[in-house]
Amino acid sequence: xxxxxxxxxxxxxxxxxxxxxxxxxxxxxxxxxxxxxxxxxxxxxxxxxxxxxxxxxxxxxxxxxxxxxxxxxxxxxxxxxxxxxxxxxxxxxxxxxxxxxxxxxxxxxxxxxxxxxxxxxxxxxxxxxxxxxxxxxxxxxxxxxxxxxxxxxxxxxxxxxxxxxxxxxxxxxxxxxxxxxxxxxxxxxxxxxxxxxxxxxxxxxxxxxxxxxxxxxxxxxxxxxxxxxxxxxxxxxxxxxxxxxxxxxxxxxxxxxxxxxxxxxxxxxxxxxxxxxxxxxxxxxxxxxxxxxxxxxxxxxxxxxxxxxxxxxxxxxxxxxxxxxxxxxxxxxxxxxxxxxxxxxxxxxxxxxxxxxxxxxxxxxxxxxxxxxxxxxxxxxxxxxxxxxxx
Ligand SMILES: O=C(O)CCC(=O)C(=O)O
Numbered sequence: 198x199x200x201x202x203x204x205x206x207x208x209x210x211x212x213x214x215x216x217x218x219x220x221x222x223x224x225x226x227x228x229x230x231x232x233x234x235x236x237x238x239x240x241x242x243x244x245x246x247x248x249x250x251x252x253x254x255x256x257x258x259x260x261x262x263x264x265x266x267x268x269x270x271x272x273x274x275x276x277x278x279x280x281x282x283x284x285x286x287x288x289x290x291x292x293x294x295x296x297x298x299x300x301x302x303x304x305x306x307x308x309x310x311x312x313x314x315x316x317x318x319x320x321x322x323x324x325x326x327x328x329x330x331x332x333x334x335x336x337x338x339x340x341x342x343x344x345x346x347x348x349x350x351x352x353x354x355x356x357x358x359x360x361x362x363x364x365x366x367x368x369x370x371x372x373x374x375x376x377x378x379x380x381x382x383x384x385x386x387x388x389x390x391x392x393x394x395x396x397x398x399x400x401x402x403x404x405x406x407x408x409x410x411x412x413x414x415x416x417x418x419x420x421x422x423x424x425x426x427x428x429x430x431x432x433x434x435x436x437x438x439x440x441x442x443x444x445x446x447x448x449x450x451x452x453x454x455x456x457x458x459x460x461x462x463x464x465x466x467x468x469x470x471x472x473x474x475x476x477x478x479x480x481x482x483x484x485x486x487x488x489x490x491x492x493x494x495x496x497x498x499x500x501x502x503x504x505x506x507x508x509x510x511x512x513x514x515x516x517x518x519x520x521x522x523x524x525x526x527x528x529x530x531x532x533x534x535x536x537x538x539x540x541x542x543x544x545x546x547x548x549x550x551x552x553x554x555x556x557x558x559x560x561x562x563x564x565x566x567x568x569x570x571x572x573x574x575x576x577x578x579x580x581x582x583x584x585x586x587x588x
Contacts, residue, residue, distance in 0.1 A: 216405035391496030
């Protein structure tokens with residue numbers, strides 16, 4: 198696998214500064230190829246909305262709703278999730294303030310592709326890549342580390358610490374629900390994530406106003422590499438779209454809702470019963486947008502593979518064991534577009550000898566039920582790993 202670099206391949210341009218320049222056209226390197234450009238979503242579908250308090254008032258029905266959402270959508274909105282509404286509003290606005298700080302303040306935290314931690318404006322290190330219309334701040338939180346907190350605005354750290362403990366509480370509860378819904382012991386996912394050593398990191402996303410939103414994307418189509426994402430959307434500005442069959446569905450956030458989506462590692466652990474679904478962000482000519490994506494992840498060196506109870510002779514293991522670190526390294530090098538680029542080469546392989554990594558051979562049609570970007574990603578990863586290992 199390519200090593201993670203200390204430096205970006207080209208000078209990084211802050212998207213906010215492009216937006217502030219008043220130019221009516223965007224630079225070429227933000228213009229997506231025609232098939233990737235956003236289309237208006239003409240359907241009035243929405244992802245399932247689940248009242249989390251229903252786990253107390255009508256547990257069976259609520260568990261079923263969550264199970265259906267994880268299997269059919271890979272996405273749902275939670276209302277009555279127990280995180281205080283003033284806290285969710287406050288944390289979003291605090292990050293908005295950060296993104297409006299002068300450039301010299303933000304540049305103090307400029308990130309590198311090695312860890313991504315800090316302020317950045319590009320994902321992936323491929324020279325000449327088409328970029329997304331997005332600035333972000335990436336923050337590592339767990340396992341305990343020297344978190345790179347911005348010192349402006351001064352309240353940011355305090356409000357984030359409180360928000361984080363609420364989100365991690367919610368994440369732990371959801372993992373139990375996911376496990377029980379699959380007939381597993383309630384701590385199955387948490388143990389597979391490394392128990393108390395699980396990982397957590399945040400990407401605060403800032404999508405500045407864009408003069409040509411029909412030509413670009415705020416975030417290219419991708420599935421999340423980690424365990425699960427717990428996303429605080431911008432209730433005032435829609436932008437997140439989820440792929441459902443052949444359509445893009447624009448999420449209409451409920452007031453104070455938190456959006457949950459299954460990531461690639463839970464898809465692997467559940468042997469593809471739960472789906473890690475492609476999503477993307479479209480931008481807006483008149484309004485900026487802020488979102489906070491918390492990623493609840495396995496510990497980096499945990500070997501992730503389908504949980505044994507979910508592997509049967511009728512449904513053999515669909516994935517080879519791989520550590521989360523190996524998997525994430527690939528995404529960090531290639532950027533989110535890569536998932537999409539390789540989607541027509543889908544591999545489906547079973548583990549044979551755990552010390553053997555095989556070059557994938559089988560290709561499925563894109564409309565096969567097993568079609569999913571994660572299969573491509575694993576194929577590409579295996580090819581990269583095969584280059585550096587004796588197989
Ligand atoms: O901004 C959003 O609504 C989605 C963000 C997202 O998908 C991500 O940060 O991975």
